[in-house]
Every structure is written in structure tokens, then in C-alpha cells.
Amino acid sequence: MILFKDKLAALPLVAILRGVQPDEVLAIGAALVEAGFGIIEVPLNSPQPLQSITKLAAAFGEQALIGAGTVLNLAQMEAAALSGARLIVMPHADTNIIQAARQRGLVVMPGFATPSEAFAAINAGADALKLFPAEASSPAVLKSLRAVLPPALPVLPVGGIGAGNMAPWLAAGAAGFGLGSSLYQPGLDVAEVGSRARALVAAYRAG
Numbered sequence: 001m002i003l004f005k006d007k008l009a010a011l012p013l014v015a016i017l018r019g020v021q022p023d024e025v026l027a028i029g030a031a032l033v034e035a036g037f038g039i040i041e042v043p044l045n046s047p048q049p050l051q052s053i054t055k056l057a058a059a060f061g062e063q064a065l066i067g068a069g070t071v072l073n074l075a076q077m078e079a080a081a082l083s084g085a086r087l088i089v090m091p092h093a094d095t096n097i098i099q100a101a102r103q104r105g106l107v108v109m110p111g112f113a114t115p116s117e118a119f120a121a122i123n124a125g126a127d128a129l130k131l132f133p134a135e136a137s138s139p140a141v142l143k144s145l146r147a148v149l150p151p152a153l154p155v156l157p158v159g160g161i162g163a164g165n166m167a168p169w170l171a172a173g174a175a176g177f178g179l180g181s182s183l184y185q186p187g188l189d190v191a192e193v194g195s196r197a198r199a200l201v202a203a204y205r206a207g
Contacts, residue, residue: 002065004087004107004127007038008154012176013204014089015197016069016158018043019186022051027190029056033063035197041089041178043069044076050083057084065107077101089178091132093117095124109156113137118149126153130178133159139172146173163203170207177204 015037020028025042032040040060042052049068057066067087068080077088077097081104088101091111101108102125110121111132118129129149131137134157142155149155157169158178166177183196 002038002062002086004039004065007065008128008176010038011036011201011204012154012156013037013200014039014041014067014156014158014176014178015183016041016043016178016180017046017052017184018069018180019046020052020184021046021186022048022055024190025052025055026059028184028193029060029064031190031194032197033060035194036201037064037197039065039067039087041067041069041087042085044072044080045070050079053080053083053085057086061086067107071097073097074100077104077106081106089130091130093121093124093126095120098124098126111158115145115148118145122150122153128154128156128175131155131157131174132178134169135160139168139174142169142174143172163199166203167207170204 015032042049065087068085069089071077071088071090087107089109093110093112098108107127109128109130110126111130112118154175156176157174161177162182184193
């Protein structure tokens with residue numbers, strides 16, 4: 001079984017494939033895995049997202065943790081799990097979804113923007129927290145939050161993160177990042193996604 005903590009330890013970057021099409025997802029998934037990504041998320045507001053999750057889970061489920069993003073309610077969480085998702089990523093801190101996902105044995109990373117949301121998510125059993133949207137926050141805010149959040153709990157900023165702005169977030173205590181448009185956008189070919197993936201991995205490792 002793939003462990004979330006092991007994937008974070010190896011490379012704490014989550015590939016967010018918002019807008020990906022099922023007929024391209026395997027080639028893109030292969031490029032990401034080749035670049036070192038071990039966590040891949042398909043947001044549920046993508047075209048036919050459950051098909052893409054099923055394909056990724058079947059092809060790369062032994063190499064990467066495949067997840068569903070933009071999970072807004074319990075029905076979506078259940079559908080994602082049935083499609084093969086083992087990671088549930090949310091833009092909010094709905095404790096009902098967190099608890100239900102944990103009961104299913106899934107990894108869950110809810111979104112938060114305030115200390116109250118963060119601690120509600122932690123108390124419900126969150127495995128990690130998604131600071132979202134990172135554009136509305138700052139490394140200084142994260143540094144203050146890290147002073148009161150459990151030290152071992154990973155916090156991953158998501159939104160507006162690219163190769164050029166990782167360093168200050170890492171210095172403030174980010175455990176890693178969710179990478180969306182800086183990695184994948186609809187219409188990009190596989191070669192470009194692979195090139196971006198390698199550049200982002202290099203930027204993260206350079207710190």
C-alpha cells in the first residue's frame with residue numbers, strides 16, 4: 001500500500017490536473033511519474049473526472065497516490081473513492097467529509113484559510129492541510145500558523161505556486177505544494193507538461 005507520508009518524504013509536490021481529458025490523462029500521468037511526481041490529483045470540475053481517476057489508478061496506482069480534488073460533498077467523495085481515488089482534496093474544511101473519508105481509509109487533505117478552519121480539520125482527522133488560496137495568504141501568515149499548528153502536520157500552500165516563489169514558503173514552514181496551472185493547463189502537450197514537471201521538481205529541490 002502506498003503511504004502518503006512516504007510520498008511526501010520523497011517529493012511533496014501534488015500535481016493538480018484541472019481540466020485534463022480522459023483521453024490524454026495516461027500520457028500526462030506517465031510524464032509526471034517519470035519526472036518524480038508521486039501524488040496526482042484530478043479535480044472533480046474537470047471533464048469526466050472519474051474516468052481520468054479510474055485510468056490513473058489502474059495504470060499508476062502502484063507508483064503514485066491518485067486523488068480527487070475539489071471534493072465538495074459526501075456523494076462526490078464516495079464516487080471518487082469508487083473510481084480508485086485514495087486521496088481526497090477539498091477547497092474547504094467540511095468535517096463531515098473529512099471524517100467519512102478517514103472511515104473509508106482514505107487520505108484527506110482539506111483546505112483552510114483561517115486558524116479556526118485549520119483546527120476544525122485537524123480535530124476531524126485531516127492527514128495534511130491545504131493552505132488555499134495561497135494567493136490570499138503569505139509566507140509570513142504561514143510562519144505564524146506554523147507556530148501553533150502541530151509540528152508534524154504537513155501544510156501545503158496551493159494557488160499561484162510556481163518555480164519562482166517556492167523558497168519563501170519553504171522557509172516559512174511549507175511541507176510542499178499543490179501545483180496547478182504552473183504545471184498543467186488544458187491544451188498543453190505532453191512534452192510541455194513533462195518539461196514543466198522537471199523544472200518544478202528542480203526548483204523544489206533547490207529550495
